[in-house]
Amino acid sequence: MDADSSRLQTRSTRKRRKMQRVTMMDVAKLAQVSPSTVSLYLRKPAAVSPAAGQEIARAISALGYVPNLVAGGLAAASSKVVSIIVPSIRNAFFAETVSTLQSELAAEGLQVLLGHSEYGEDQEEALVRTALSWAPAAVVLTGLAHSAGTRKLLRASGVPVVEMWELGGTPIDMAVGFSHPQVGASAARHLLSKGRRALAFLGARMQEDHRAETRASGFAETARLGDGLSHEIINHPGAATVEAGALLLTRALERIPNLDGIACSNDLIALGALFECQRRGIAVPDAIAVVGFGDLDFSASCIPSLTTIRPSGDLIGREVARLILGSIQGDRPEGTSRIIDTGHVLIERRST
Amino acid sequence: MDADSSRLQTRSTRKRRKMQRVTMMDVAKLAQVSPSTVSLYLRKPAAVSPAAGQEIARAISALGYVPNLVAGGLAAASSKVVSIIVPSIRNAFFAETVSTLQSELAAEGLQVLLGHSEYGEDQEEALVRTALSWAPAAVVLTGLAHSAGTRKLLRASGVPVVEMWELGGTPIDMAVGFSHPQVGASAARHLLSKGRRALAFLGARMQEDHRAETRASGFAETARLGDGLSHEIINHPGAATVEAGALLLTRALERIPNLDGIACSNDLIALGALFECQRRGIAVPDAIAVVGFGDLDFSASCIPSLTTIRPSGDLIGREVARLILGSIQGDRPEGTSRIIDTGHVLIERRST
DNA sequence: TGAATGCATCATAGCGCTACGATGATCGGC
DNA sequence: GCCGATCATCGTAGCGCTATGATGCATTCA
Numbered sequence: 001m002d003a004d005s006s007r008l009q010t011r012s013t014r015k016r017r018k019m020q021r022v023t024m025m026d027v028a029k030l031a032q033v034s035p036s037t038v039s040l041y042l043r044k045p046a047a048v049s050p051a052a053g054q055e056i057a058r059a060i061s062a063l064g065y066v067p068n069l070v071a072g073g074l075a076a077a078s079s080k081v082v083s084i085i086v087p088s089i090r091n092a093f094f095a096e097t098v099s100t101l102q103s104e105l106a107a108e109g110l111q112v113l114l115g116h117s118e119y120g121e122d123q124e125e126a127l128v129r130t131a132l133s134w135a136p137a138a139v140v141l142t143g144l145a146h147s148a149g150t151r152k153l154l155r156a157s158g159v160p161v162v163e164m165w166e167l168g169g170t171p172i173d174m175a176v177g178f179s180h181p182q183v184g185a186s187a188a189r190h191l192l193s194k195g196r197r198a199l200a201f202l203g204a205r206m207q208e209d210h211r212a213e214t215r216a217s218g219f220a221e222t223a224r225l226g227d228g229l230s231h232e233i234i235n236h237p238g239a240a241t242v243e244a245g246a247l248l249l250t251r252a253l254e255r256i257p258n259l260d261g262i263a264c265s266n267d268l269i270a271l272g273a274l275f276e277c278q279r280r281g282i283a284v285p286d287a288i289a290v291v292g293f294g295d296l297d298f299s300a301s302c303i304p305s306l307t308t309i310r311p312s313g314d315l316i317g318r319e320v321a322r323l324i325l326g327s328i329q330g331d332r333p334e335g336t337s338r339i340i341d342t343g344h345v346l347i348e349r350r351s352t
Numbered sequence: 353m354d355a356d357s358s359r360l361q362t363r364s365t366r367k368r369r370k371m372q373r374v375t376m377m378d379v380a381k382l383a384q385v386s387p388s389t390v391s392l393y394l395r396k397p398a399a400v401s402p403a404a405g406q407e408i409a410r411a412i413s414a415l416g417y418v419p420n421l422v423a424g425g426l427a428a429a430s431s432k433v434v435s436i437i438v439p440s441i442r443n444a445f446f447a448e449t450v451s452t453l454q455s456e457l458a459a460e461g462l463q464v465l466l467g468h469s470e471y472g473e474d475q476e477e478a479l480v481r482t483a484l485s486w487a488p489a490a491v492v493l494t495g496l497a498h499s500a501g502t503r504k505l506l507r508a509s510g511v512p513v514v515e516m517w518e519l520g521g522t523p524i525d526m527a528v529g530f531s532h533p534q535v536g537a538s539a540a541r542h543l544l545s546k547g548r549r550a551l552a553f554l555g556a557r558m559q560e561d562h563r564a565e566t567r568a569s570g571f572a573e574t575a576r577l578g579d580g581l582s583h584e585i586i587n588h589p590g591a592a593t594v595e596a597g598a599l600l601l602t603r604a605l606e607r608i609p610n611l612d613g614i615a616c617s618n619d620l621i622a623l624g625a626l627f628e629c630q631r632r633g634i635a636v637p638d639a640i641a642v643v644g645f646g647d648l649d650f651s652a653s654c655i656p657s658l659t660t661i662r663p664s665g666d667l668i669g670r671e672v673a674r675l676i677l678g679s680i681q682g683d684r685p686e687g688t689s690r691i692i693d694t695g696h697v698l699i700e701r702r703s704t
Numbered sequence: 705t706g707a708a709t710g711c712a713t714c715a716t717a718g719c720g721c722t723a724c725g726a727t728g729a730t731c732g733g734c
Numbered sequence: 735g736c737c738g739a740t741c742a743t744c745g746t747a748g749c750g751c752t753a754t755g756a757t758g759c760a761t762t763c764a
Contacts, residue, residue, distance in 0.1 A: 023720055034744045039722060049742060064508070069485040070431055071720035073422040074749045081465075089441065089451045099441045102468060111482060113433075114466045116454060130463060133421040156416070242650040268649060275655050297620060298594040298650075303627050375750060386714045391752060401712060423750035426719045 022063045030059035042067060073135060082324060083113040083131035084140040085124060087209070091240075092296055093313050094142065097164065100317030101140070108325055110137060119208040121147040132157050138324040144169040145210050160327035162320050165311075166211055167341055174327070174338040176319040180211045183309050183344050184218025187263035187291045190307070192226040194352055196261030196289050199223050199231040202248040202273060203265035204240035206233075212240075212265040215293065219263050230256055240265065245272020246279075260288055261352075267292040267299050267308055274302060274351065289352040304350035315342045374417045383411035394419060425487060434676060435465040435483035436492040437476060439561070444648055445665050446494065449516065452669030453492070460677055462489060471560040473499040484509050490676040496521040497562050512679035514672050517663075518563055519693055526679070526690040528671040532563045535661050535696050536570025539615035539643045542659070544578040546704055548613030548641050551575050551583040554600040554625060555617035556592035558585075564592075564617040567645065571615050582608055592617065597624020598631075612640055613704075619644035619651050622658055626703065641704040656702035667694045 028035040033052055041048045041056045048056070059065070073079030082105055086094040102112045113134060117124035125147045131139055132153060138160040141150075144167075154161050154172055161173035168179050184201070191199055201220065206213040216233045223231035234251050236244040248269060252259055264270035270292030277284050284290055284304055292299060292308035299306040319340045376394075380387040385404055393400045393408045400408070411417070425431030434457055438446040454464045465486060469476035477499045483491055484505060490512040493502075496519075506513050506524050513525035520531050536553070543551055553572065558565040568585045575583035586603050588596040600621060604611055616622035622644030629636050636642055636656055644651060644660035651658040671692045 021720095025720080035721080036723090036744055036746090037742085040743085043722085047742080052742080066481060066484050066505075068426075068487065068720055069482075070422055070425040070487050071749090072722070074420075074426050074751085075720075075722040077722090077749065079422055089454070090444070090447050092442070092444075095442050095447050098466075099468060102441070102466060106467065106479075109482075111486070112466050114450075114454060114464050115458070116451060127458075129418060130421075130461075132418050134463070135420065135422050153418075242653040246653055271650060272653055275653055278655055298623060301594040301598055301624055301627055303630055373750095377750080387751080388714055388716095388753095389712085392713085395752085399712080404712080420750055423719090424752070426721085427750075427752040429719065429752090 022065045024065070024067070026063055027056065027059045027065050030063060031055040077135060078137055079135050080109055081111045081113050081134050081136045082138045082140060083115065083128075083134065083136045085115045085117055085127050085131065086142045087119045088116050089114065093165070093294060093311065096313035097317040097320070100314050101321050104318060104321035105324070110324075117142075119205070121145070121150070125150045125153070128153055132159065135159075137328050138162065140164060140320055140324070141172075142166075143211055144171060144175065146172075160324060162323050164316050164320050167339065168214075171339060174323050176316050176323065176340045176342060178311060178342050178344050179218075180214040181218030181221070183293065183311070184215040184220070184263065185222040186309060186344065186346050187215075187293070188219045188222035188226065188231075190291055190346055190348070190352060191261035191263065191289055192223070194261065194285075194289050197227065197229040198256050198258045199261045199263070200252040200256055200259055201231070201233045201263050201265070202236075202245065202252060202269050203233065204236040204238060204244045204248070204269060206235045206265070207237065209240075209265075215265055232256055236269075240268050242268050242272040242275065245269035245274075246276040247272075249273040249276040261291075262288060263291045263293075265293055267294040267296040267306060270306055270308065270351075271298060271302060274304075274306070278303075285350065285352050291346075291352060295347060300349065307349045307352040308347055310345045310347055312342055312345070374415045376417070376419070378415055379408065379411045379417050382415060383407040429487060430489055431487050432461055433463045433465050433486050433488045434490045434492060435467065435480075435486065435488040437467045437469055437479050437483065438494045439471045440468050441466065445517070445646060445663065448665035449669040449672070452666050453673050456670060456673035457676070462676075469494075471557070473497070473502070477502045477505070480505055484511065487511075489680050490514065492516060492672055492676070493524075494518075495563055496523060496527070498524075512676060514675050516668050516672050519691065520566075523691060526675050528668050528675065528692045528694060530663060530694050530696050531570075532566040533570030533573070535645065535663070536567040536572070536615070537574040538661060538696065538698050539567075539645070540571045540574035540578065540583075542643055542698055542700070542704060543613035543615065543641055544575070546613065546637070546641050549579065549581040550608050550610045551613045551615070552604040552608055552611055553583070553585045553615050553617070554588075554597065554604060554621050555585065556588040556590060556596045556600070556621060558587045558617070559589065561592075561617075567617055584608055588621075592620055594620050594624035594627065597621035597626075598628040599624075601625040601628040613643075614640060615643045615645075617645055619646040619648040619658060619660055622660065622703075623650060623654060626654060626656075626658070637702065637704050643698075643704055647699060652701065659701045659704040660699055662697045662699055664694055664697070 024035050024038050028038045038056055041053055089095055115127040128150050140162045142165050144163050151172055163171045163175045165177045167177045201216045203212045203216050220233055232255050234248055236248050238244055270290050273290055282288055292306050295308045295310035299308050376387050376390050380390045389400055390408055393405055441447055467479040480502050492514045494517050496515050503524055515523045515527045517529045519529045553568045555564045555568050572585055584607050586600055588600050590596055622642055634640055644658045647660045647662035651660050
């Protein structure tokens with residue numbers, strides 16, 4: 001058997017994988033147009049004649065055709081997927097942003113590929129690597145702190161990148177967020193304006209949650225510049241929970257017996273502190289004023305209602321979506337800013 | 353110019369899209385093996401000789417090769433993606449499940465494609481349709497109630513499907529969850545056992561949240577069978593929030609003046625009710641006993657700590673992952689159950 | 705020693721789609 | 735009436751990878 005005949009045999013015996021699902025070709029045949037026209041119709045319906053369009057639409061529904069985005073992604077060298085990496089989806093802040101972002105992107109036919117890094121840079125890098133394997137239309141990261149490898153990967157890929165929930169450094173590409181030190185400063189200023197002088201910042205997991213940590217330093221700095229008699233930053237190594245808030249308040253009272261104002265890195269912690277005050281019979285805000293962060297679900301309704309700083313995860317989600325859609329639509333107008341400050345709002349309620 | 357020459361011209365003038373990214377071919381060349389071997393190495397490293405494997409690994413890191421999963425997915429007719437559709441990612445229950453699921457799947461090299469249906473069956477169907485465009489390795493849905501179209505699409509696709517967070521009907525393929533009527537019944541039984549006789553179930557968005565609604569009917573049924581003197585189901589049309597809980601308690605007191613026990617479809621609602629009691633000077637549990645659902649973050653730490661029913665979103669996530677990995681590994685052992693009951697636990701605390 | 709077996713490696717044909725440029729048909733403008 | 739422009743449509747070559755079966759070589763068994 002010579003090479004040629006073996007080739008022939010190869011050709012004939014080769015069994016192709018089945019896959020009898022409906023393809024664009026089937027639609028084209030039924031609609032009596034070429035596959036290109038079907039593809040064109042699917043991507044820009046306006047570009048095909050109404051007659052052909054109708055015929056194609058009919059064929060699609062008759063066959064129950066579902067386009068294969070994997071094939072499309074390969075052919076177009078870019079898939080209709082946006083990869084989002086957050087530290088934790090359990091965190092209400094990020095859940096809110098992801099939720100909004102997902103809705104906005106879905107409206108434009110983009111899917112969301114989700115990953116969570118658990119606040120680890122190495123994990124994040126691994127996630128970015130797999131994310132890039134999907135040739136995503138864009139990548140969304142949380143914060144500005146990333147490993148060198150992550151930056152390199154993303155830069156090399158040429159994919160639009162949006163970093164969210166933090167401002168103040170140099171983004172890889174685009175950024176949407178706000179300044180965390182300023183949040184801390186706002187909280188401190190507010191407490192000082194209420195005549196509080198013995199302050200504490202209660203945070204959790206600040207060794208990993210770099211943004212919470214910068215809120216703390218913003219707070220400390222302003223407390224120092226103002227005439228805060230004393231101020232402390234107290235960290236709980238575990239997650240930011242209500243229970244942690246109670247523990248943190250206890251620790252704060254040990255350190256600053258005459259404590260009269262606290263800022264918390266998260267409303268859950270603030271709620272825990274509120275509960276602990278109630279347990280100890282400490283009047284809020286008379287004895288201790290409490291400022292939170294996040295304006296979570298319960299913050300307006302708890303007792304006393306919680307003064308807090310709202311970062312607006314919703315708005316961040318919406319702006320991220322806008323930037324992404326902008327970059328995908330090709331024209332990245334150099335005029336529009338690639339860094340969007342969504343600011344923060346202090347909402348004064350009964351706890352201060 | 354005849355057809356043939358034009359064909360030739362076509363061939364020569366055709367400009368191919370650039371894409372100079374590193375491909376498997378580049379790796380193969382550098383490692384002096386064929387692309388097939390590289391592919392094999394990437395999929396089952398044990399199948400290639402150690403020598404070749406090392407050479408390939410070296411080449412991969414030298415070139416910074418990132419596999420293209422889109423191409424892989426197309427060739428293999430199934431991508432390494434699991435599509436998860438939940439009603440809302442803002443809901444702490446689902447956030448927990450998704451988070452766990454994502455971690456478990458990521459450990460096996462699977463990505464998560466996320467969608468949220470906002471409790472709409474039509475929206476869900478649209479999400480399933482796009483999800484299937486990705487030829488996912490599996491699809492995860494929430495609950496057992498889906499449109500006929502959704503079922504048809506999924507059945508036709510042959511993709512493994514897991515429905516989670518609900519049991520009691522016929523799943524499309526596999527299911528992990530628990531019985532919601534039983535949860536309601538447990539709550540009612542608990543209140544009855546505490547001598548409460550004038551009961552109410554407080555729920556939100558029950559016209560859409562079918563599972564909350566079945567918890568309510570389970571509650572009502574048990575309350576009726578027991579010697580509950582009166583029981584009511586009260587619904588808030590908006591989302592399940594702390595504020596809604598306060599409103600609902602107010603409504604319940606109007607309807608049942610001698611109210612002495614409530615079950616809530618969600619711990620956020622329970623917390624709101626707790627706050628409203630505090631505002632009104634109603635002692636909990638002396639005057640009114642409160643049972644929640646969800647065992648959220650704050651439930652153990654609030655005042656009084658909340659008796660609640662834990663559905664274990666974590667466990668659900670883990671079991672879903674197990675089922676998915678099982679189906680992907682090919683052998684669907686008919687022995688193992690395709691329906692897993694994760695049950696629920698009533699955690700008694702100070703509010704009852 | 706020759707046939708049978710096992711093992712590592714390879715060549716190649718698609719997977720289903722989109723981008724590119726080509727092809728006719730239609731339409732004004734001079 | 736001819737030429738270029740415009741428009742809808744088409745043909746086809748990949749996109750980068752994996753599945754399939756073939757190949758060549760070393761090992762084992764009779």
